[in-house]
Amino acid sequence: MGTKIVQHNIFGEMEEIRTKKTRKEVFEDYDGFVDKFKPKLTTDDCYTPHYVYDVIRDWVDENVIPLEGKRVVRPFCPDGDYRNFDYSGDCFVLDNPPFSILAEIRDFYAEHNIGYFLFAPALTLFSRLGKNEDNVTYIVAAAKIVYDNGAEVRTSFITNRMPGELRVTVRGDLFRRVKEATDRMEGMTKKEQPRYVYPAHVISSALLNKIAERDIILDIPARQRKAFSATGSCFPTVWRLSVWRLSVWRLNGWRLNGWRRGSQRCGSCWNARTR
Incomplete structure (x- = not known):
């Protein structure tokens, strides 16, 4: 077996450094062979929990644009190509895009007149400016979302279909709805820990x-x-x-x-x- 080397990562956790395996180890490492074909998850691949997505979709339907009769699409998936996605018909994008190319995505939708409601990191919400800011509204919610890949991100939103002439709106009601949905789910899945009371001595x-x-x-x-x-x-x-x-x-x-x-x-x- 090869020598194992561990070191601290940027989070202060110990992790093993991958070293070169021997020919015999490579030949016998079936799990490693299979793992090469699995999609790798990064913090940019944030998959929204269904209970959070449903709450946000309902809020959009009530406060941004009626979704009845519209084809709500989610073009951002692993190894997907949002540029070649089928946006035909009366579609509306409601999805969580890769944050690193958020400005690029918004420019594409503005160029093709595609309506969207996109997730965005709350801390850098105003740094994701696109080339065309006409009819764009920044929705500050700072919702605490734990995505399916384990990433915990304070999330706000950007849309080009907000009624009126709002450019920035702070929506505590959206924060509250996401928090309530998350708390309900945690209450269903989290095991209550026992509490102990000791004698005075x-x-x-x-x-x-x-x-x-x-x-x-x-x-x-x-x-x-x-x-x-x-x-x-x-x-x-x-x-x-x-x-x-x-x-x-x-x-x-x-x-x-x-x-x-x-x-x-x-x-x-x-x-x-x-x-």
């Missing part, structure tokens, strides 16, 4: 994290703690402290809500102080 690392966030220095001597794990793999390791020591600590005002500044030593072997 038991602390966990999560509790101590809250203490550290409040600029508190808390020292726990070895003889005042006992580590143990509760039954079940879901329970974290916690420390069981002396009931008397923790009572003194709390009576002296060391609570998560309303810490005292300038502490005093609590007992002979309990030290909690602030900077």
Whole structure:
């Protein structure tokens, strides 16, 4: 087997660097052979979840242009060619294009008088200007969308069919609709995590994290703690402290809500102080 080399990527995650395989490894690597023919997904290939697309389509029908009787098309697909797509009939483009060529796409649609409602990155919405800005409206929604390829992008929209003479419109209602649809889907798929309540004399690392966030220095001597794990793999390791020591600590005002500044030593072997 060849030597494996790993390094940090731009996201700070460890990933393996592809090294040259031996002749035997190449011959036996059937999965690698099959993988070469699979389409590669990048952050430019953002596939919109169906529940988000449906909400946006309904909003367009109500606020931009009636879609009844129109042929709503989605020309942007892997290895597709939007220039040679069939735009015949009374069609309207409602799709999520590759953001890197968004200006080029808009110029093409303006040249051929094709109506569109396109997704666009919210942070750089105004940097995607086309050659022809007539009748173009920028819809600021900043909708948080997690696309099917895992990319999470704040998304706004651009259309050339907005009624009136609006050039920029901020639509909190569209943001809300997308968020509600996303929350509903997450509620259906996300498993609710159990919440644990510990006795007063038991602390966990999560509790101590809250203490550290409040600029508190808390020292726990070895003889005042006992580590143990509760039954079940879901329970974290916690420390069981002396009931008397923790009572003194709390009576002296060391609570998560309303810490005292300038502490005093609590007992002979309990030290909690602030900077």
